[in-house]
Amino acid sequence: MRNKLLEINNLKTSFRIGDNYYAAVDDVSLTVNNNEILGIVGESGSGKSALAFSIMGLHTRAKIEGNIFYKGQDIANISPAKLNKLRGDDLAMIFQDPLTALNPLMRIGDQIAETLILHKPEMSQKQRKERVLELIDLVRIPRPEHVYEQFPHELSGGMRQRVVIAIAIANRPDLLIADEPTTALDVTIQAQILDLIRELKNDLDSGVILITHDLGVVAEMADRVAVMYAGQIVEIAEVHTLFENPLHPYTKSLLNSVPTEGQEKLHVIQGVVPSLQKLPRKGCRFAARIPWVDASAHEEYPELHEVEPGHFVRCTCYSHFYFPDESKEAYAHGNS
Numbered sequence: 217m218r219n220k221l222l223e224i225n226n227l228k229t230s231f232r233i234g235d236n237y238y239a240a241v242d243d244v245s246l247t248v249n250n251n252e253i254l255g256i257v258g259e260s261g262s263g264k265s266a267l268a269f270s271i272m273g274l275h276t277r278a279k280i281e282g283n284i285f286y287k288g289q290d291i292a293n294i295s296p297a298k299l300n301k302l303r304g305d306d307l308a309m310i311f312q313d314p315l316t317a318l319n320p321l322m323r324i325g326d327q328i329a330e331t332l333i334l335h336k337p338e339m340s341q342k343q344r345k346e347r348v349l350e351l352i353d354l355v356r357i358p359r360p361e362h363v364y365e366q367f368p369h370e371l372s373g374g375m376r377q378r379v380v381i382a383i384a385i386a387n388r389p390d391l392l393i394a395d396e397p398t399t400a401l402d403v404t405i406q407a408q409i410l411d412l413i414r415e416l417k418n419d420l421d422s423g424v425i426l427i428t429h430d431l432g433v434v435a436e437m438a439d440r441v442a443v444m445y446a447g448q449i450v451e452i453a454e455v456h457t458l459f460e461n462p463l464h465p466y467t468k469s470l471l472n473s474v475p476t477e478g479q480e481k482l483h484v485i486q487g488v489v490p491s492l493q494k495l496p497r498k499g500c501r502f503a504a505r506i507p508w509v510d511a512s513a514h515e516e517y518p519e520l521h522e523v524e525p526g527h528f529v530r531c532t533c534y535s536h537f538y539f540p541d542e543s544k545e546a547y548a549h550g551n552s
């Protein structure tokens with residue numbers, strides 16, 4: 217049975233730039249259940265990492281508003297001591313680049329043991345070593361005894377990422393956040409690492425937040441998907457619903473950017489996510505990228521609408537959206 221592990225309500229994470237605070241995560245609400253993978257997709261700059269860091273309490277200077285309930289306890293603003301206890305124990309994160317996540321001067325075994333020393337101080341040295349070897353084996357690294365003594369630079373990228381995963385799961389976390397865990401790896405290794413994350417999720421009955429810009433990864437891995445644009449969730453749905461019936465113009469354009477068999481020409485929406493200072497704070501944040509859609513189609517304060525059970529879409533523009541033919545689009549851009 218799936219239970220609610222994480223519930224985020226109206227989260228706003230703002231960074232100070234000059235004299236003002238600008239929200240990089242703006243009014244995000246979501247839930248994650250145990251034994252569930254929630255995929256979070258969106259272009260670079262859409263706020264995915266800022267959201268992950270907020271959950272992990274890793275922002276040192278950001279302003280955090282709203283609630284992050286973990287098993288019913290609000291961790292959005294708890295003391296650093298309490299958060300440290302949770303982090304690495306109940307909550308763990310797998311970062312994008314294993315090289316920067318690992319200490320180049322420390323043996324693999326010692327790096328994995330470190331998190332056990334911190335969170336399971338009662339373990340004897342012998343028990344700890346046994347557990348580290350078990351973890352190395354669990355993430356399918358061959359010859360654990362040998363790898364225990366090695367340094368990060370002696371391992372391949374894929375093996376290093378397995379070490380990072382071993383550290384993350386050392387204390388059997390209930391919630392695992394994986395931020396682009398396979399971006400730095402080639403395709404075959406990527407598939408193995410994703411398989412491993414899915415297996416560990418099943419074994420530990422954990423909830424997983426999988427952040428990626430790769431829709432193929434989401435289709436393969438996620439149970440539900442949240443699509444983020446400019447700090448907000450613009451659509452959230454079960455994975456098959458999102459792929460079969462995408463509604464938000466941004467989701468449609470993301471899906472359109474993945475070529476499928478038999479499709480000759482794809483319409484790709486131009487532009488990028490605006491910087492925090494330039495982000496419109498009123499009206500539909502995606503409006504500027506679909507200038508051919510009439511302004512009246514957008515809401516003044518776009519909200520998430522539940523269009524069918526569990527399927528939410530932001531702003532009414534989704535029901536007026538269409539992909540223009542190229543000539544009309546050129547006209548729209550030329551006149552905007």
Ligand SMILES: Nc1ncnc2c1ncn2[C@@H]1O[C@H](COP(=O)(O)OP(=O)(O)OP(=O)(O)O)[C@@H](O)[C@H]1O
Pocket residue numbers: 231232233240258259260261262263264265266267429490491492
């Ligand atoms: N510490 C910070 N101070 C100021 N602005 C920040 C900070 N961290 C992130 N931002 C800004 O917040 C916005 C969201 O960034 P974030 O890294 O969360 O995006 P992302 O979707 O994870 O992108 P990527 O896929 O490139 O990691 C961006 O405009 C970014 O420049």
